[in-house]
Amino acid sequence: MIFEPSIIADSLQHTAHAAADTAAAAHAAGGHGGAFNFMHLLEHIKNSNTIEFPFVHLSLPRFAPLHIGGLALDLSITKHVFFLLLGGILLFIAAVFAARSYKKSLVPRGFVNLLELIIIFIRDEVVLPNMGQAGLKYMPYMLTTFFYILVMNLCGLVPYGATPTGNIMVTAGLAIIAFFMIQISAIKSQGLKHYLAHLTGGAPWFLWPIMIPIEILGLFTKPFALCMRLFANMTGGHIVILSLFGLIFMFRSFAVAPVPLLFVVGIYMLELFVAFLQAYVFTMLTSLFMGLGMQAEGHEEHHSHSS
Amino acid sequence: MELLFDINPGLIIWTILSFLVLLFLLAKFAWTPILKMLGDREGQIRSALEQADRARTEAEEMIKQNEKNLARAEEEYQKMIREGKMLAEKLKDEIVVKAKQQAQQELKKASEEIQRNIDAAKLQLRSEIAGLAIQATEKILDETLDDARRKKLTDSVINKLPKN
Numbered sequence: 001m002i003f004e005p006s007i008i009a010d011s012l013q014h015t016a017h018a019a020a021d022t023a024a025a026a027h028a029a030g031g032h033g034g035a036f037n038f039m040h041l042l043e044h045i046k047n048s049n050t051i052e053f054p055f056v057h058l059s060l061p062r063f064a065p066l067h068i069g070g071l072a073l074d075l076s077i078t079k080h081v082f083f084l085l086l087g088g089i090l091l092f093i094a095a096v097f098a099a100r101s102y103k104k105s106l107v108p109r110g111f112v113n114l115l116e117l118i119i120i121f122i123r124d125e126v127v128l129p130n131m132g133q134a135g136l137k138y139m140p141y142m143l144t145t146f147f148y149i150l151v152m153n154l155c156g157l158v159p160y161g162a163t164p165t166g167n168i169m170v171t172a173g174l175a176i177i178a179f180f181m182i183q184i185s186a187i188k189s190q191g192l193k194h195y196l197a198h199l200t201g202g203a204p205w206f207l208w209p210i211m212i213p214i215e216i217l218g219l220f221t222k223p224f225a226l227c228m229r230l231f232a233n234m235t236g237g238h239i240v241i242l243s244l245f246g247l248i249f250m251f252r253s254f255a256v257a258p259v260p261l262l263f264v265v266g267i268y269m270l271e272l273f274v275a276f277l278q279a280y281v282f283t284m285l286t287s288l289f290m291g292l293g294m295q296a297e298g299h300e301e302h303h304s305h306s307s
Numbered sequence: 308m309e310l311l312f313d314i315n316p317g318l319i320i321w322t323i324l325s326f327l328v329l330l331f332l333l334a335k336f337a338w339t340p341i342l343k344m345l346g347d348r349e350g351q352i353r354s355a356l357e358q359a360d361r362a363r364t365e366a367e368e369m370i371k372q373n374e375k376n377l378a379r380a381e382e383e384y385q386k387m388i389r390e391g392k393m394l395a396e397k398l399k400d401e402i403v404v405k406a407k408q409q410a411q412q413e414l415k416k417a418s419e420e421i422q423r424n425i426d427a428a429k430l431q432l433r434s435e436i437a438g439l440a441i442q443a444t445e446k447i448l449d450e451t452l453d454d455a456r457r458k459k460l461t462d463s464v465i466n467k468l469p470k471n
Contacts, residue, residue: 140330
């Protein structure tokens with residue numbers, strides 16, 4: 001998320017042609033000399049191969065795409081990869097620091113208190129109600145999911161930072177892991193036979209050609225919803241902030257700046273809240289889906305009794 | 308749309324890779340120790356609370372016992388005082404009775420002594436009076452009586468005298 005007007009102005013310089021209606025609107029409202037293309041503001045929530053720092057544009061290494069079959073795999077360290085890794089490193093340092101501090105004293109202090117509050121919250125309010133005692137062995141996964149998403153969400157709220165979770169590929173990656181966790185926990189707790197039997201939905205055999213695709217589709221919709229929800233929430237807030245700043249450029253006047261600024265501060269606060277909320281929602285729903293799979297055994301019996 | 312839904316499988320790989328590495332590292336170095344510590348601490352707190360509860364019941368029991376002991380001691384003490392008082396009363400009565408008896412005995416003895424003295428004095432007085440009477444008689448008669456007559460005369464005088 002970049003708030004530096006100089007950088008936004010910088011992107012304005014790249015405005016060569018106005019194609020979108022926003023640009024037309026800007027043209028209508030605007031004035032002379034160069035049209036404003038709103039799409040160029042959105043460049044800042046997009047992945048790129050440079051990281052913008054004040055006065056410096058850091059170029060990140062580009063790797064030649066790997067060709068596996070027909071798929072081109074570009075493993076370059078892009079802006080989002082950079083913040084993905086940075087967030088991971090920061091989280092690792094913070095968590096290990098907290099773990100170390102407990103070795104000195106059982107009484108938490110300062111920042112460790114916050115970490116402990118969240119950990120206990122996830123254990124007592126998220127994992128235990130949704131998954132029961134059996135869910136405790138998935139606690140490390142839940143905690144990593146929550147904190148990693150939280151750190152990535154917050155990355156975008158720091159000046160010059162970017163939000164990896166605002167990229168649908170990142171949220172897709174997280175959702176793929178969640179998908180496997182949901183399936184693995186379900187197979188582990190009810191056995192492969194029950195798990196496969198559950199895919200038939202307990203319907204009579206002649207309905208299986210319909211039921212099995214539906215159930216399999218159902219398995220994918222849950223993580224897909226997780227992926228879209230997180231992506232949309234993280235992108236949405238940034239687009240609102242950029243749109244508000246875009247007003248300054250559309251009016252071509254610094255006089256209007258205080259008004260969008262005031263709104264942006266409000267939205268920023270909301271973003272801060274949303275960063276925590278979405279991390280919580282992702283974790284909560286993952287544990288809920290895992291819990292559903294783990295308790296499906298009773299559900300299955302219910303099916304066989306009724307049929 | 309191309310901007311928002313930028314298809315880049317490399318990023319998915321990066322995400323999954325970094326997540327799995329982070330999961331492994333954090334589970335090993337952070338979450339497991341922290342969760343274990345939290346569990347330990349909860350156990351500690353629970354046991355400390357239970358211990359405190361037990362200690363409180365024990366203390367209450369002790370207070371009750373103490374109160375009971377105190378009440379019993381008080382009762383015993385009251386009984387002791389009562390018994391002491393009764394004993395003292397009895398002793399006092401005995402002493403008084405004994406003293407009275409002794410006093411009466413002494414009084415009796417004393418009065419007997421006095422009586423005896425009076426009797427002796429009377430006897431003496433009589434013999435003295437008799438002697439004087441005989442002397443007077445001798446003077447009147449102007450002759451000395453011999454012993455036999457004197458004795459006879461004395462006895463008769465004494466007998467003639469009033470008894471007291």
